[in-house]
Amino acid sequence: MGATETLAKWIAATTYDDIPPAAIEQAKKSILDYIGTATYGTTSQLGKIMLEFTREQGGNPQARVIGTNIRTASAQAAFANGTIGHSEDFDDLGGCGGHPATVLTPTVLALADELHLSGRDVLTGWVVGYEIGTRLSANNHTDRDWHPTAIYGTMAAAAAASKLLGLDAEKARMALGIAGSEAGGLRRNFGTMTKPFHPGQAARNGVIAAKLAAKGFTADPDIIEGRQGYADNFGGAKCNVPAMTKFLGKVYYLEEEGTRIKPWPCCGGNHQTLSNWLPFIKEKKLKAEDVERVEHIGPNIPCTGALLRTEVKKGLEGKFSLAYNISAALIDGKVDYETFTDKRAGKGDLQAFMKRVKLVRSDDVALRRPHIADANLEARLRITMRDGAVHEIVMGTATHLTGDAVLDKFRLNTEAILGKERAATAIDLVQRLEKLSDVSQLLDVVTLAGTESTTERTPVLQVKEVVLAGS
Numbered sequence: 001m002g003a004t005e006t007l008a009k010w011i012a013a014t015t016y017d018d019i020p021p022a023a024i025e026q027a028k029k030s031i032l033d034y035i036g037t038a039t040y041g042t043t044s045q046l047g048k049i050m051l052e053f054t055r056e057q058g059g060n061p062q063a064r065v066i067g068t069n070i071r072t073a074s075a076q077a078a079f080a081n082g083t084i085g086h087s088e089d090f091d092d093l094g095g096c097g098g099h100p101a102t103v104l105t106p107t108v109l110a111l112a113d114e115l116h117l118s119g120r121d122v123l124t125g126w127v128v129g130y131e132i133g134t135r136l137s138a139n140n141h142t143d144r145d146w147h148p149t150a151i152y153g154t155m156a157a158a159a160a161a162s163k164l165l166g167l168d169a170e171k172a173r174m175a176l177g178i179a180g181s182e183a184g185g186l187r188r189n190f191g192t193m194t195k196p197f198h199p200g201q202a203a204r205n206g207v208i209a210a211k212l213a214a215k216g217f218t219a220d221p222d223i224i225e226g227r228q229g230y231a232d233n234f235g236g237a238k239c240n241v242p243a244m245t246k247f248l249g250k251v252y253y254l255e256e257e258g259t260r261i262k263p264w265p266c267c268g269g270n271h272q273t274l275s276n277w278l279p280f281i282k283e284k285k286l287k288a289e290d291v292e293r294v295e296h297i298g299p300n301i302p303c304t305g306a307l308l309r310t311e312v313k314k315g316l317e318g319k320f321s322l323a324y325n326i327s328a329a330l331i332d333g334k335v336d337y338e339t340f341t342d343k344r345a346g347k348g349d350l351q352a353f354m355k356r357v358k359l360v361r362s363d364d365v366a367l368r369r370p371h372i373a374d375a376n377l378e379a380r381l382r383i384t385m386r387d388g389a390v391h392e393i394v395m396g397t398a399t400h401l402t403g404d405a406v407l408d409k410f411r412l413n414t415e416a417i418l419g420k421e422r423a424a425t426a427i428d429l430v431q432r433l434e435k436l437s438d439v440s441q442l443l444d445v446v447t448l449a450g451t452e453s454t455t456e457r458t459p460v461l462q463v464k465e466v467v468l469a470g471s
Helices: 003-013 019-041 045-057 074-085 102-116 120-138 149-165 171-184 194-214 232-234 268-284 322-332 349-354 405-416 420-429 440-446
Strands: 291-298 357-361 377-386 390-394
Touching: 003 120, 003 149, 019 074, 019 102, 019 120, 019 405, 019 420, 045 074, 045 377, 074 194, 102 120, 102 149, 102 390, 102 420, 120 149, 120 232, 149 171, 149 194, 171 194, 171 357, 232 377, 268 322, 291 322, 322 357, 322 440, 357 420, 390 420, 405 420, 405 440
Parallel strands: 291 357
Antiparallel strands: 291 377, 377 390
């Protein structure tokens, strides 16, 4: 069997009982975090535009939009929820090319809401989608500037939707084939509202692909491995199609690697630096006026990949600029929602200090052969003071939220909108999601039927430093 057929048969055959408990717990953690980021996302400028657009489109009231009173068609609900969930780039990190929760959760909640599916159904679809998307992203190795969440998330969403719709192997194969032609998303749009559009589009496309396949809509049956297909177009020089199905059903990426909950509302590429830089600033009581320059010495060519912004004029752009984040952490002593507002970006002090930040590629990495250079993840900061002193930080892994800090982040993202009681109930329902006979019970709590229009709300949350520091 080829990769497409093998993956489709696994999608159709996998049951809740096949999934390791640790993978289920990882999925619940990311689902909860996503609901928090989507709820807050309704207050953003992007969120207001998306909700206005969704209301204008109308549609068969099959599913609901998080944090609002909107009901619309399930594909449209998945689109809106996926987009608002990624509006601040505060959702989780992990498989499926980068941001699994904001693709998979809108997909499974939309269909579960429409079809009155159980929590076990939702979790099964979520994990199945995660495994498909992650197996593709881990082995495709695209060498062009696609947005990974867009191209892998579309396939993941199609897999999850296929599972929830109960498609057999042949129809799941068709859904993957349709999704292969829906996949797309360009990194050039990072730092604009179109970046969050990508996971929303992936979720919508996954629902559409599976629903069309369920009706008998056809696609090429070997879309992944076939000539001129998915791997041919999205894969890089190191693409390994056989590895996409190796140990399928025996090794779960979600169990082995898990998902990571962000402590800062910006691109995850900043997080290793912030995890080490913020504590150092606090320890040394550094002040911007005392610093001559900051050098970030890392394995990557500067301003390639996700952190592509060399100039920052708007808050959204700052989320994708390492120099901006380094500067904000030093000047403000923190990085939070306020850091990435147009008002803060427009003050000018951050851009002025950015000129003192130098991003360079490590000489060691530059001298190595590509297959060795890829394995070098070491990065460091060198801080030269105006008095001539030099500090150097060799950076370790990035900080991510665990335990109660995940719950604190959720409360701070949701309580001003849902209220403390609803937020607490949502936590309880997600923590025992596998026991819910109908996930509509959860949607009842995290939506606002009968309340005022969400589009009139303004941002009210400030995430506390204790959460953002990962403590």
